[in-house]
Each structure stands twice: as structure tokens, then as C-alpha cells.
Amino acid sequence: MSLSLIIRREFTAKVRNKSFIVMTFLSPLLMVGMAVLIGYLTSVNKDEATKIAIHDEAGLLKSDLKNSEETTYTDLSGLPLAVAKKQAAENYEGLVYIPKSIGVKDLATKVDYISSDSPDIDIVDDIETAINDKLTKNNLKELGFDYDKIEKAKTKSDVHLSTFSGVETFKEASLLKIIVGGGCGYLIMMFIIIYGNMVMRSVIEEKTNRIIEIIISSVKPFKLMMGKIIGTSMAGILQFIIWTILGLVLFFVLGSIFNVQMGAPTQPMAGEASKQAMEGVQLYIAELWKLPLLSIFFGFIVYFIGGYFLYSSIYAAIGAAVDSETDSQQFLLPIILPLMLGVYVGFFTVIDDPHGTVATVFSMIPLTSPIVMLMRIPFGVPLWQLIVSVVILFGTFFFVVWFASKIYRIGILMYGKKPTYKEIFKWLKY
Amino acid sequence: MTPILEVRNVVKQYGDYTALNNVSLKVPKGSIYGLLGPNGAGKTSLIRIINQITMPDKGEILLGGEKLSQKHISEIGYMPEERGLYKSMKVGEQALYLAQLKGLSKKEAKAQLDYWFERLEIQGWWNKKIQELSKGMAQKIQFVVTVLHKPKLLIFDEPFSGFDPVNANLIKDEILNLRDNGTTIIFSTHRMESVEEMCDDIALIHESNKLIEGPLHDVKKQYRSNTFEVGIAPANIEQFFAHMSLNTRYVSTKANFKTLDDELKLQITLPQGTTPRELLSYLVQQGDVTYFVEKIPSVNDIFIQTVSKK
Numbered sequence: 001m002s003l004s005l006i007i008r009r010e011f012t013a014k015v016r017n018k019s020f021i022v023m024t025f026l027s028p029l030l031m032v033g034m035a036v037l038i039g040y041l042t043s044v045n046k047d048e049a050t051k052i053a054i055h056d057e058a059g060l061l062k063s064d065l066k067n068s069e070e071t072t073y074t075d076l077s078g079l080p081l082a083v084a085k086k087q088a089a090e091n092y093e094g095l096v097y098i099p100k101s102i103g104v105k106d107l108a109t110k111v112d113y114i115s116s117d118s119p120d121i122d123i124v125d126d127i128e129t130a131i132n133d134k135l136t137k138n139n140l141k142e143l144g145f146d147y148d149k150i151e152k153a154k155t156k157s158d159v160h161l162s163t164f165s166g167v168e169t170f171k172e173a174s175l176l177k178i179i180v181g182g183g184c185g186y187l188i189m190m191f192i193i194i195y196g197n198m199v200m201r202s203v204i205e206e207k208t209n210r211i212i213e214i215i216i217s218s219v220k221p222f223k224l225m226m227g228k229i230i231g232t233s234m235a236g237i238l239q240f241i242i243w244t245i246l247g248l249v250l251f252f253v254l255g256s257i258f259n260v261q262m263g264a265p266t267q268p269m270a271g272e273a274s275k276q277a278m279e280g281v282q283l284y285i286a287e288l289w290k291l292p293l294l295s296i297f298f299g300f301i302v303y304f305i306g307g308y309f310l311y312s313s314i315y316a317a318i319g320a321a322v323d324s325e326t327d328s329q330q331f332l333l334p335i336i337l338p339l340m341l342g343v344y345v346g347f348f349t350v351i352d353d354p355h356g357t358v359a360t361v362f363s364m365i366p367l368t369s370p371i372v373m374l375m376r377i378p379f380g381v382p383l384w385q386l387i388v389s390v391v392i393l394f395g396t397f398f399f400v401v402w403f404a405s406k407i408y409r410i411g412i413l414m415y416g417k418k419p420t421y422k423e424i425f426k427w428l429k430y
Numbered sequence: 431m432t433p434i435l436e437v438r439n440v441v442k443q444y445g446d447y448t449a450l451n452n453v454s455l456k457v458p459k460g461s462i463y464g465l466l467g468p469n470g471a472g473k474t475s476l477i478r479i480i481n482q483i484t485m486p487d488k489g490e491i492l493l494g495g496e497k498l499s500q501k502h503i504s505e506i507g508y509m510p511e512e513r514g515l516y517k518s519m520k521v522g523e524q525a526l527y528l529a530q531l532k533g534l535s536k537k538e539a540k541a542q543l544d545y546w547f548e549r550l551e552i553q554g555w556w557n558k559k560i561q562e563l564s565k566g567m568a569q570k571i572q573f574v575v576t577v578l579h580k581p582k583l584l585i586f587d588e589p590f591s592g593f594d595p596v597n598a599n600l601i602k603d604e605i606l607n608l609r610d611n612g613t614t615i616i617f618s619t620h621r622m623e624s625v626e627e628m629c630d631d632i633a634l635i636h637e638s639n640k641l642i643e644g645p646l647h648d649v650k651k652q653y654r655s656n657t658f659e660v661g662i663a664p665a666n667i668e669q670f671f672a673h674m675s676l677n678t679r680y681v682s683t684k685a686n687f688k689t690l691d692d693e694l695k696l697q698i699t700l701p702q703g704t705t706p707r708e709l710l711s712y713l714v715q716q717g718d719v720t721y722f723v724e725k726i727p728s729v730n731d732i733f734i735q736t737v738s739k740k
Contacts, residue, residue: 005530013519210514214575217481217508218531413483415512426445 002219003227010231014198015238024239028246050123053088055081056098060107064130065096071123085114094119096127104138107131178351180291181375184300185346188370189339192308195236196315196335199229200328203319203412212412221409226401229312233305240300291378299377299386306393307370310400311335317404320411327418342368346375354379364389366396403428432495434459434614435480435583440489442475449475451638452489457583457616457631462609464629464646465618466729468737471635473618474511477585480616481508493583504533507581511588511618513572515560522556525575532579539578546574550600566597573601577608584608585616590624602628622730632729636737646729653727653735656700659685661721662713663693670694670716678712679704693720 014020049069053076056062065073074092076084081097088095094115102110113119113127137147161173203225206212215224318331345368349359354376363373363381369389373381410427411419433456442450450472457463467473478484480491482498491498493505516524522543529539547553550570560568569592577584589605590598606628609615619625625632625646633643642649660682664670674680685697700709706724713719727735 001533002531005527009527206516209517210510210512211516212514213483213510213512214508214514214528215531216483217506217510218503218528413478 003223003230006219006224006227007231007234010202010228011234013202014232014235020235020239024242025246028243028250050093050120051091052123053084053092053095054098055079055084055088055095057100058098058102060102060104061096061098061111061130061134064134065127066130068126071126088114089116094123104135108135177291177354177378180296181350181354181378182347184296184377185371185375186343188300188304188307188374189343191236191240191304192311192339192370193336195232195308196312198235199232199312200315200319201325202228202232203316203408204322204325204328207320207323207412207415216412221412222405225313225316225405225408229309229316232312233308236304236308237301240304244297292380296374296377299374302390303370303374303393306366306390306397310366310393310397311339313397313401313404317407317411320408321414321419321424322411323415323418338367339371342371346372350375350379355381360385364392366393369393432459433457434494435616436492437476437480438490438492440476440479440486440491442472442479442484442486448638450479450486453635453638453640454489455633455640455643457614459614460609460612461630462605462615462617462628464625464632464729465616465635466620466622466625466632466733467618467635468620472638473635474587476635477508477510477587477616477618480585481506504579505582507532507576507579507584509572509576509584509586509589511591513569513592515568515571515575517561518559520556521558521560521563521571524560525571525578528575529578532581534579542578542580543574546578550574565592566594569593569597570600573604577604581613583614583616585618587618588621589617589619590621620733622728622733625729629729634733634736641736642732649732650727653732655725655727656706657725658698658700658706658709659687659721659723659725660696660698660713660719661687661689661691661693662696662717662719663691664717667694673716680709680712687721689721691720693718695721697725 049067050071052065052071052073054062054065054073055076057077059077062073062075062077067073073096076087076095079087085095094113097112097114098107099110108131111127111131113124140147140150206215219227314335318328318335321331322328342362345358345362349356349362350372353359359372359376362368363376363385370393373386373389406428407424411424435455435457437453437455440450440453441448453472453476455476465473465476475484479486480498482500482503493502496502519527525543526536526539529542530536534542547556550573552567552570555563555567555571560571563571576586584605586605589601593601602624605615617625617629629646631643631645632649634641644652662670671682674682679701680698681701682696682698685695687695689695698709700706710719710722713722
């Protein structure tokens with residue numbers, strides 16, 4: 001009875017808050033806007049080709065360095081070296097210098113690249129590839145092979161991909177899974193931090209408002225804490241559901257736009273290129289549908305609830321222990337660390353091997369499992385692993401809530417001093 | 431009369447610090463009970479235990495003869511010293527919420543709220559947020575929230591601190607009215623004038639121990655010092671003092687009280703074995719007696735005397 005009252009109050013207090021409404025409807029727009037902006041800025045950044053100078057009097061390499069969209073090479077071999085250097089320093093990104101006296105074989109070790117700042121890795125790669133190609137060709141020739149024939153003999157294969165359940169797929173699907181999984185893991189981290197902070201702030205608010213004593217003369221502190229956590233989580237789930245719906249709507253709108261254009265009479269020339277691009281998009285959309293979307297959705301809800309409950313009870317205990325938000329900083333670090341660890345471990349190991357040992361272990365540890373497991377779900381996780389991970393998560397949750405409620409019970413009535421870890425530990429024994 | 435609240439041998443410790451040392455109290459039904467003590471004496475600790483905010487380490491509490499339990503929460507109303515409400519919640523919603531937490535149905539809560547809002551003439555505040563109200567206004571709401579669920583026992587921790595005189599008077603009248611309707615009220619305070627004015631019974635807690643308890647009247651009797659304030663107009667003041675010190679064991683000091691004439695004002699303490707009548711008949715022989723009143727110890731005197739003796 002009183003628990004549902006508290007839940008309802010916390011929920012309405014959160015949902016009615018202006019920032020909740022703004023966050024819910026504005027942040028998806030912001031996300032899309034950011035993506036567009038970043039895409040645009042990247043294209044602007046790469047607009048101009050990098051200009052590189054070459055000084056190669058013997059002509060060993062200059063014909064092998066081909067201009068591309070990203071880089072243009074200019075031959076300054078006609079100028080004396082000192083002049084060329086000066087010119088390159090003023091007008092070019094860098095200078096490739098091949099000493100006159102060396103032989104072809106020395107190219108492997110004797111080529112210099114001089115630039116004013118540390119060089120772009122792509123450019124160095126470019127130059128090295130050109131040298132390698134040249135030397136390989138040279139070696140083959142010496143060994144008596146015909147390079148052109150070898151080139152012709154090379155084939156390009158295309159393995160047809162499908163799953164045992166008979167679903168066709170394509171190579172880029174893994175990329176899609178990484179994006180979806182990584183996005184979900186990241187989102188869950190953000191949710192835990194945002195909503196955990198909300199719980200903490202609400203505890204601090206009751207403490208500084210001094211209403212806390214009135215409330216706990218009516219209900220047990222444990223009930224108040226749970227009511228707060230549950231009420232706030234419901235606001236979080238509501239927000240996630242709204243985002244999912246908005247996402248689906250956006251998805252269908254985009255899908256139908258592309259379909260309509262596909263059906264329209266094809267324009268010559270430009271039509272061909274855009275048709276290809278659209279086929280790509282269609283392929284991605286089709287692949288997206290093949291992901292275990294339902295598992296991802298429910299996985300998100302379950303892991304959000306578990307992870308959020310786990311963390312927010314700690315947040316609640318911290319809120320109870322301190323008098324103001326500024327005092328909470330020192331206690332927040334130990335919370336943020338495992339979350340960050342989860343995200344980084346997820347990004348590095350799950351992408352590398354979604355079912356590797358590290359990824360599997362971290363998807364079991366309750367402090368990181370909500371993030372890491374969610375990143376793994378798009379790749380397909382055995383059911384038993386999901387069950388074990390969820391059981392561990394909720395088991396830990398009960399333990400941590402018990403622990404946090406003890407701190408909470410004492411902390412909410414303590415005013416005026418910033419507690420130390422030692423003192424909080426003492427409260428556990430009261 | 432059977433006490434509505436009985437505190438039996440309650441001990442509360444925080445680490446090494448003893449907040450309450452074997453404290454026992456009996457609060458009679460329908461009285462206004464003053465719980466006195468200097469800051470840090472243990473009053474708030476005791477009140478929190480009665481409100482089941484914290485648990486005693488030893489001892490027990492009986493409410494209406496039953497051991498205190500969860501179901502008694504709705505029978506107690508508590509206004510803590512540090513007051514507060516949700517700043518950004520509307521007055522009406524907030525009061526409904528707090529009343530429902532105390533176990534009232536929404537309908538009952540609404541009816542009670544209407545009654546109190548009308549009584550205190552604050553009907554227009556329903557949709558205001560606390561942050562839009564003045565401090566005095568917020569305190570009225572605080573009072574309403576405390577009494578809304580018609581508790582049998584009301585506990586006020588420093589009820590008048592922060593109230594302006596008009597509001598303090600209003601609240602005082604409401605408290606007396608509640609008492610007359612059968613509610614028992616516990617006052618925790620160190621404002622002695624309000625104790626003197628309102629309390630039927632008192633208890634004094636000092637350094638975690640209960641030192642005094644009983645009806646205010648009895649406590650005062652216990653602390654009477656056989657001192658009388660006397661106004662007298664003797665023919666010759668010097669002769670009067672000389673005669674008194676030679677022939678009697680009365681000890682007199684200058685007193686300060688208000689009368690209409692310019693007589694000599696004294697405070698005379700009776701030595702063991704003498705009666706007021708003997709003093710009066712002696713005085714009458716020395717001159718015109720215009721004033722003769724037993725000096726009744728004020729709660730303030732008792733408080734200071736007890737606390738500083740320890």
C-alpha cells in the first residue's frame with residue numbers, strides 16, 4: 001500500500017519534470033543531429049587532397065607514387081635538394097627523399113620522409129606500400145617470374161554466407177551487430193548513470209528539505225528507498241519505450257522513403273550509383289530485421305532493471321550519506337569505474353571475439369554484465385549463459401540492496417558532516 | 431489514570447555514546463506532557479524511538495497498553511524540530527500523500543484536509559507549491575500534515591520555534607483544542623514559558639538520564655523552597671533589620687516585584703521548623719504588611735537548578 005504510494009509519487013515527480021520531457025523527445029533528435037554533423041565534418045575535413053613533394057633524382061620511385069583523391073604527389077627532383085626542402089617545408093605537407101646514389105634494393109631502408117609535424121599514418125603507409133610493391137615486382141623478376149601473369153592469375157572469391165537456420169547474411173552484418181550491441185551497452189551505461197544520479201539527487205533532496213524524518217515516521221526507510229528506486233526505474237523504462245517507438249517510426253519512415261525511390265523510374269547515370277547505395281541500405285535494413293531484436297529489447301529491459309537496481313541502491317546509499325551533491329564526488333568514482341570498464345571491455349573484447357573468455361567472464365560479473373552481455377546479445381548468446389548472468393545479477397542486487405539500506409537508514413538522519421568511508425563502514429554495524 | 435504511553439527502561443547507544451540511559455516515562459492520557467532537557471540530552475533520540483524511526487537497544491515502549499508495533503504508526507503524529515516539505519510539490523497533493531502514507535484513504539484524507547484548510551483559512555493554497563509560500567505559511571501546512579490523520583498521540587519537537595507570534599498563538603490554541611478533544615500531546619522543548627503555560631505534566635531529561643517526572647503541580651511542590659516574597663513598611667528600616675537578625679533565624683534578601691507603594695521588598699526563606707504563619711505574625715508586629723506571597727519555583731528555575739546541580 002504505502003510502497004505503491006511512494007512509487008507513484010516518485011514516478012510522477014520524475015515524469016512531470018520538465019527535463020524528463022525535454023530529454024525524452026529532444027535527445028533522439030540531438031543524437032541524429034550529432035551523427036549528421038559528425039558525418040558532414042568528416043567529409044569537410046577530407047575535402048582537400050594532401051600535397052606531398054618528391055625528390056627522386058634517380059627516378060626510382062616517383063612513377064610508383066600515384067595521385068589519389070586524398071594525396072597528390074609533386075615532383076621536385078629538378079631542384080637542388082636544399083631548395084626542394086625549403087619549398088616542401090613552405091608549401092607541402094612533407095617531402096619524400098630518395099638519395100641519388102642508392103640502388104633499387106636499398107629502397108627498403110634508405111628512403112626518408114621529412115615533414116614539419118608528425119606524419120599522417122595513411123601517407124606513410126602509402127609510401128611503404130609503393131616501395132613494397134616495387135621491390136616485390138623486382139624480386140619476382142629476378143627470380144624469373146612474369147609479374148603480369150601472376151597478377152592475372154590472382155582471383156577474387158566471394159564466400160556465400162548463411163546461418164544454419166538457413167538465413168542468408170553478408171559480411172558487414174558483424175559490423176551492424178557491433179553497432180547495435182555497442183549502442184545498447186552504451187545506452188545502458190548512460191541510463192544507469194542518469195537514473196542512478198536521479199535517485200541520489202532525490203534522496204539528497206529529501207534530506208536537505210528535512211522532510212525525511214516525517215516520512216520515515218510513517219514508512220520504513222527500506223520501503224522508502226525501494227519505492228524511490230522502483231518509481232524512478234519506471235520513468236526510465238517509459239523513456240526507453242518512447243525511444244523505441246520513436247526509433248521504429250523513424251525506421252519505417254526511412255524504409256518507406258527508400259522503397260518509394262526504388263520503385264520510381266530510374267534516372268540515367270546518377271540513378272545507377274544511387275541505386276547501388278540504396279541496395280546497400282536495403283541490405284542493412286534487411287539484416288537489421290534478422291537480428292534477435294526481441295531478445296535485444298527484452299535483454300535491455302531485464303539488464304537495465306538489474307543493473308540499474310544494483311547501482312541505484314548504491315547511489316541511494318551515497319545520497320543518504322552526504323549532505324549535498326558536491327560531497328558525493330568521492331563516493332561516485334567507485335561506481336563509475338566498473339561501468340567504464342564494462343564499456344571498454346565490451347568495445348574491445350566483444351568486437352574481437354564475442355564469445356571469447358574475457359567477454360564471457362565480464363558478461364557474468366554483475367557490475368559489468370548489463371553492459372557487456374547486452375553487447376554480446378546481437379551475436380547470439382547461449383541461453384544458459386543468459387540465465388546464469390541474470391541470476392548472478394539479481395542475487396548480487398539483493399545483497400547490495402540489503403547493504404545499502406543499512407547505510408541509507410543511518411545516513412538520512414545524519415546531518416552536518418561529511419562522512420568518511422570508515423564512518424560509513426561503522427554504520428553497517430549499528 | 432492509565433498512561434497512554436509508557437516508556438520502560440529504554441537504553442539507546444550510538445557506538446560508545448549512550449544517548450538514553452535506562453529511561454522510563456509514563457505519559458497520562460489526555461495531557462500535555464512537556465519533555466524538557468538541554469540540547470543533546472537525548473530528547474530527540476527518545477522521540478525517534480517512540481516514532482519507530484530507530485529501535486531501542488534495550489527496554490520497551492507501550493502505546494495504549496500494547497507493545498509498540500507497525501500498526502501504531504497511524505496513531506502517532508510527529509512534527510520534528512527540523513521541518514520540511516517537498517518544495518516543488520503542490521500543497522494539496524503533498525498533504526494527501528503524507529496522509530495516505532499514515533494509512534488514511536484518499537477520501538478520508540481529502541475530507542480532513544478540507545476541514546483543516548477551512549479551519550485555518552487557507553483554502554486557496556491547494557494548488558500552490560511550497561516554494562511559493564512564506565515560511566509561516568509553510569509551517570501552517572506542516573501543522574496540518576501532522577494532525578491530519580487524527581492521531582491519539584501527537585509529538586511536537588520544539589513546536590513554536592520559527593513561528594511568528596500570531597501563528598504561534600494560533601497553533602497553541604489548536605493544540606489546546608486537540609487536548610480538550612482527548613488527544614495526548616508530547617512537547618519537547620527548552621522554551622520554558624510555553625511549558626509553564628501549557629503543560630500538565632513534565633519530565634526532565636539531562637545527559638541521557640531522566641531526572642524529574644510528574645504533574646507540573648507536584649514537581650513544583652517538590653521544588654518549593656519555603657521562600658516568601660514580602661512587602662513591608664516598617665517605622666525604621668535599620669531597626670527592623672537589626673531586630674530581625676537579633677531575634678529570629680529568618681534570612682532575607684532584597685526582592686524585586688511590583689507593588690503600588692514604596693515599601694521594603696524582601697525575599698525571606700523560612701528556616702527548618704518554622705511556619706509561614708509565624709513569619710507573618712512576626713512581620714505584622716514590625717510594620718504594615720502589604721504583600722505576602724509564597725515564591726513558587728518556575729519551570730525555568732527547576733530546570734536550571736536540576737541541570738546545573740548535576
